[in-house]
Amino acid sequence: TNTPLLCIFYGKLFLTEAFNVIMEEILHKGTDLKEKVCEWKDPDQLRALLDLDLREHGESHEQLLQRVRDVARYSVKTCHPRFFNQLFAGVDYHALTGRLLTETLNTSQYTYEVAPVFVLMEEEVLRQLRSLVGWSEGDGIFCPGGSVSNMYAMNIARYWAFPQVKTQGLWATPRMAIFTSQQSHYSMKKAATFLGIGTDNVFIVQVDESGSMIPEDLEAKIVQAKSKDAVPFFVNATAGTTVQGAFDPLNHIADISERNGMWMHIDAAWGGSVLFSKKHKHLVAGIERANSVTWNPHKMLLAGLQCSVILFRDTTNLLMHCHSANATYLFQQDKFYDTSLDTGDKSIQCGRKVDCLKLWLMWKAIGTHGLSERVDKTFALARYLVEEMEKRENFKLGHFVNVCFWFIPPSLKGKENSPDYQERLSKVAPVIKERMMKRGTMMVGYQPMDGRVNFFRMVVLSPQLTTKDMDFFLDEIEKLGKDL
Amino acid sequence: TNTPLLCIFYGKLFLTEAFNVIMEEILHKGTDLKEKVCEWKDPDQLRALLDLDLREHGESHEQLLQRVRDVARYSVKTCHPRFFNQLFAGVDYHALTGRLLTETLNTSQYTYEVAPVFVLMEEEVLRQLRSLVGWSEGDGIFCPGGSVSNMYAMNIARYWAFPQVKTQGLWATPRMAIFTSQQSHYSMKKAATFLGIGTDNVFIVQVDESGSMIPEDLEAKIVQAKSKDAVPFFVNATAGTTVQGAFDPLNHIADISERNGMWMHIDAAWGGSVLFSKKHKHLVAGIERANSVTWNPHKMLLAGLQCSVILFRDTTNLLMHCHSANATYLFQQDKFYDTSLDTGDKSIQCGRKVDCLKLWLMWKAIGTHGLSERVDKTFALARYLVEEMEKRENFKLGHFVNVCFWFIPPSLKGKENSPDYQERLSKVAPVIKERMMKRGTMMVGYQPMDGRVNFFRMVVLSPQLTTKDMDFFLDEIEKLGKDL
Ligand SMILES: Cc1ncc(COP(=O)(O)O)c(C=O)c1O
Ligand SMILES: Cc1ncc(COP(=O)(O)O)c(C=O)c1O
Numbered sequence: 020t021n022t023p024l025l026c027i028f029y030g031k032l033f034l035t036e037a038f039n040v041i042m043e044e045i046l047h048k049g050t051d052l053k054e055k056v057c058e059w060k061d062p063d064q065l066r067a068l069l070d071l072d073l074r075e076h077g078e079s080h081e082q083l084l085q086r087v088r089d090v091a092r093y094s095v096k097t098c099h100p101r102f103f104n105q106l107f108a109g110v111d112y113h114a115l116t117g118r119l120l121t122e123t124l125n126t127s128q129y130t131y132e133v134a135p136v137f138v139l140m141e142e143e144v145l146r147q148l149r150s151l152v153g154w155s156e157g158d159g160i161f162c163p164g165g166s167v168s169n170m171y172a173m174n175i176a177r178y179w180a181f182p183q184v185k186t187q188g189l190w191a192t193p194r195m196a197i198f199t200s201q202q203s204h205y206s207m208k209k210a211a212t213f214l215g216i217g218t219d220n221v222f223i224v225q226v227d228e229s230g231s232m233i234p235e236d237l238e239a240k241i242v243q244a245k246s247k248d249a250v251p252f253f254v255n256a257t258a259g260t261t262v263q264g265a266f267d268p269l270n271h272i273a274d275i276s277e278r279n280g281m282w283m284h285i286d287a288a289w290g291g292s293v294l295f296s297k298k299h300k301h302l303v304a305g306i307e308r309a310n311s312v313t314w315n316p317h318k319m320l321l322a323g324l325q326c327s328v329i330l331f332r333d334t335t336n337l338l339m340h341c342h343s344a345n346a347t348y349l350f351q352q353d354k355f356y357d358t359s360l361d362t363g364d365k366s367i368q369c370g371r372k373v374d375c376l377k378l379w380l381m382w383k384a385i386g387t388h389g390l391s392e393r394v395d396k397t398f399a400l401a402r403y404l405v406e407e408m409e410k411r412e413n414f415k416l417g418h419f420v421n422v423c424f425w426f427i428p429p430s431l432k433g434k435e436n437s438p439d440y441q442e443r444l445s446k447v448a449p450v451i452k453e454r455m456m457k458r459g460t461m462m463v464g465y466q467p468m469d470g471r472v473n474f475f476r477m478v479v480l481s482p483q484l485t486t487k488d489m490d491f492f493l494d495e496i497e498k499l500g501k502d503l
Numbered sequence: 504t505n506t507p508l509l510c511i512f513y514g515k516l517f518l519t520e521a522f523n524v525i526m527e528e529i530l531h532k533g534t535d536l537k538e539k540v541c542e543w544k545d546p547d548q549l550r551a552l553l554d555l556d557l558r559e560h561g562e563s564h565e566q567l568l569q570r571v572r573d574v575a576r577y578s579v580k581t582c583h584p585r586f587f588n589q590l591f592a593g594v595d596y597h598a599l600t601g602r603l604l605t606e607t608l609n610t611s612q613y614t615y616e617v618a619p620v621f622v623l624m625e626e627e628v629l630r631q632l633r634s635l636v637g638w639s640e641g642d643g644i645f646c647p648g649g650s651v652s653n654m655y656a657m658n659i660a661r662y663w664a665f666p667q668v669k670t671q672g673l674w675a676t677p678r679m680a681i682f683t684s685q686q687s688h689y690s691m692k693k694a695a696t697f698l699g700i701g702t703d704n705v706f707i708v709q710v711d712e713s714g715s716m717i718p719e720d721l722e723a724k725i726v727q728a729k730s731k732d733a734v735p736f737f738v739n740a741t742a743g744t745t746v747q748g749a750f751d752p753l754n755h756i757a758d759i760s761e762r763n764g765m766w767m768h769i770d771a772a773w774g775g776s777v778l779f780s781k782k783h784k785h786l787v788a789g790i791e792r793a794n795s796v797t798w799n800p801h802k803m804l805l806a807g808l809q810c811s812v813i814l815f816r817d818t819t820n821l822l823m824h825c826h827s828a829n830a831t832y833l834f835q836q837d838k839f840y841d842t843s844l845d846t847g848d849k850s851i852q853c854g855r856k857v858d859c860l861k862l863w864l865m866w867k868a869i870g871t872h873g874l875s876e877r878v879d880k881t882f883a884l885a886r887y888l889v890e891e892m893e894k895r896e897n898f899k900l901g902h903f904v905n906v907c908f909w910f911i912p913p914s915l916k917g918k919e920n921s922p923d924y925q926e927r928l929s930k931v932a933p934v935i936k937e938r939m940m941k942r943g944t945m946m947v948g949y950q951p952m953d954g955r956v957n958f959f960r961m962v963v964l965s966p967q968l969t970t971k972d973m974d975f976f977l978d979e980i981e982k983l984g985k986d987l
Contacts, residue, residue, distance in 0.1 A: 097608070
């Protein structure tokens with residue numbers, strides 16, 4: 020039996036049996052079209068089923084294995100081909116192998132001493148990603164998610180513009196202004212709050228029909244900020260917006276940034292992966308003119324959560340200068356190896372999870388070419404879906420890169436002009452979603468945006484998907500919503 | 504063979520074979536006393552051995568399995584009983600199972616919809632940890648590491664003191680002052696930089712011989728800050744300092760905080776786990792008087808990286824008010840379930856890794872009682888080591904909770920008064936460390952501090968350890984250093 024001081028033999032046995040459960044319940048059943056995406060339970064039901072309470076004494080081997088089964092059973096299968104709910108989905112077995120290896124090695128990415136393989140590997144992966152952006156030099160680091168990557172960009176930009184901020188804080192600087200589009204990710208606002216800049220100093224730039232930033236409005240907002248005595252220092256362009264998947268006009272924004280002496284950041288958390296695709300990389304033309312780029316391989320590439328990088332064009336070691344605290348207990352300078360490899364002081368973290376291995380191993384496995392095919396397939400299936408929706412009566416498309424659409428139930432057909440049309444339409448998606456979750460057949464997200472009532476955002480990612488799955492998706496939406 | 508679009512059958516096969524490599528190379532060999540803790544290679548050698556380059560085309564099954572073996576082989580075995588180098592070590596098989604399960608389920612901790620099990624589980628684990636602190640109510644969240652937890656505390660304190668900061672930034676507030684001891688963790692300075700407060704506004708409070716904050720100096724520093732027109736709003740007390748393992752006098756600091764209307768934070772990243780131990784929890788007497796507590800179960804409890812929480816006594820939903828951005832695409836209010844369970848907006852992240860499962864499963868496995876035995880064992884072995892060092896000639900102890908000591912080679916014995924003694928002593932630890940790494944027999948860290956030259960910090964964590972391992976440690980240090 021298990022003891023707090025651990026029996027290794029028993030420990031390995033448990034781990035092996037649990038691995039079999041994981042293979043069976045998640046990777047086998049969880050990817051099986053005949054199984055549910057989720058086994059929906061209300062919170063109270065689920066609490067009762069899980070018996071979450073923690074007690075004085077431990078449980079038996081069998082009870083613990085049952086815990087593993089329960090967690091697997093009641094969790095959403097994000098690897099299921101019909102999980103379309105977030106900007107991540109599917110499973111890549113090589114990446115997953117990298118993740119299990121990372122967890123077992125349990126080290127921190129701060130010094131060469133404790134993470135020799137991963138320090139070199141991170142360096143190499145960052146170099147490769149930068150080279151796709153178009154930079155032969157530069158810097159970068161893996162962060163716990165795209166939101167934190169965006170925060171890094173904002174903080175480094177601020178230090179670049181006003182280095183005194185590191186020691187004296189914002190009281191020693193003029194008010195600063197940040198520019199980002201109305202459809203950019205909410206992490207920009209969170210960053211402005213966390214960094215002490217404040218959301219009032221985030222100037223929201225308008226977008227066109229497709230969700231893409233209007234450069235003329237950026238110029239107008241810069242004038243407006245200046246008139247309020249705020250110094251424009253940071254513009255965020257989005258490459259692949261969260262909901263519509265729109266790409267801001269990067270070259271145009273770069274011109275404006277240069278003219279105004281601003282740092283240009285590109286939030287390519289979602290869209291950065293088009294850099295792998297010869298066919299689609301025109302969407303990010305001009306990306307190399309940015310000062311920094313956020314890119315989440317855990318989204319379109321399927322590296323698995325969390326896998327996000329912030330890349331810098333800078334070659335003056337800004338990242339280290341801005342973040343370093345020179346802790347002598349960790350970053351001793353009298354070590355016997357080249358301590359420039361102890362990159363941990365570039366980070367705002369101390370212990371830092373290894374996030375490079377999963378991407379590296381997947382990349383080794385399928386090559387740059389394989390990753391490009393993956394991106395192309397995502398676009399091809401999205402196109403198929405758009406074409407099929409156009410053939411069907413009850414779907415109304417917002418023509419975007421992410422497939423965003425309304426399902427118009429027969430009862431609302433032709434009623435576009437009745438005064439309660441929008442209100443009634445806004446209630447359709449939530450009901451379809453509820454029915455879908457309770458049936459467990461698939462998962463897809465909806466949201467309102469900029470005056471448009473609730474619409475679905477369909478995210479097509481998993482490499483296992485075929486046009487059959489797309490047809491199923493359309494049929495199922497019709498089935499769930501036709502009586503509304 | 505592997506294709507970018509994935510063959511599931513092949514994927515599972517690879518994963519299974521890789522799991523066997525992980526079991527064999529890391530968990531079996533890596534915990535075997537006859538094997539090395541690390542297979543030291545210089546960066547250039549290692550680069551050559553690993554072939555890190557990423558290419559156009561993928562590799563074969565066999566090549567990829569060899570990659571897995573290489574990564575395992577050249578990585579440091581932090582699970583090895585002789586890894587004493589950081590404040591994490593060892594392996595707990597139940598926690599590891601939780602981690603593999605987490606990786607395979609690949610979801611994000613932001614909404615009940617995509618993480619039903621983990622939303623409820625996080626809630627429960629936080630409740631249990633708070634109750635150990637002594638709070639029947641409150642709030643909290645899992646963060647990517649203790650440094651980020653500390654940042655959360657500082658940001659919430661700032662919002663509590665000056666809520667206008669969220670919208671208007673620091674230009675709308677007076678200068679603020681932070682207080683923390685000279686031996687507190689460097690994340691306090693990183694937080695002050697990142698949050699825009701600046702390191703000049705971090706007032707460093709002196710410590711006594713044992714490394715514990717001197718409350719009288721805290722009062723003096725508060726007076727000093729006020730005289731410079733900085734508003735004291737945040738004091739950080741450390742429960743278990745990084746190097747010496749010292750505990751600041753919490754009740755005394757709480758008195759001073761209350762008198763000055765300040766937020767009191769406790770960085771218990773390292774020492775928080777003594778709350779499990781009846782014997783040792785007196786070290787954190789007064790912890791319940793804090794406003795917030797950082798606690799890293801990935802350290803003394805062996806939950807595995809990353810596992811860190813920030814706990815709040817607050818019951819007014821400060822965390823949500825301060826961080827929320829109300830993104831309508833994720834946190835829709837017209838969902839069919841209780842959306843107060845969508846806790847993601849409390850976070851500064853968007854996607855957030857699931858960090859609660861590993862702790863929960865380990866806790867279920869060995870119970871509160873088992874965790875308390877684990878903590879007690881850590882203290883008992885440290886005590887044994889201290890007693891043994893006192894018996895040996897060449898060890899000089901700094902009497903701390905973490906066992907910090909100098910090895911005095913015979914050549915320096917009795918030379919305490921020669922002018923170059925300190926300088927020569929400072930060179931001993933780096934050489935012993937180099938020899939140790941190259942032999943691969945064990946790993947332990949050293950550092951200088953506050954005018955003391957390089958000394959070792961011995962961290963005793965793994966539940967597999969016995970007094971035999973302690974004896975080995977002492978013998979090995981003697982062997983490696985006797986000719987210096
Ligand atoms: C455009 C964009 N930027 C940033 C993020 C945040 O990434 P993360 O969830 O890794 O914090 C997202 C997440 O969906 C996003 O769509
Ligand atoms: C006292 C203390 N606080 C905070 C931290 C930072 O924790 P993390 O490495 O999880 O960021 C450490 C790390 O060693 C620590 O010792």
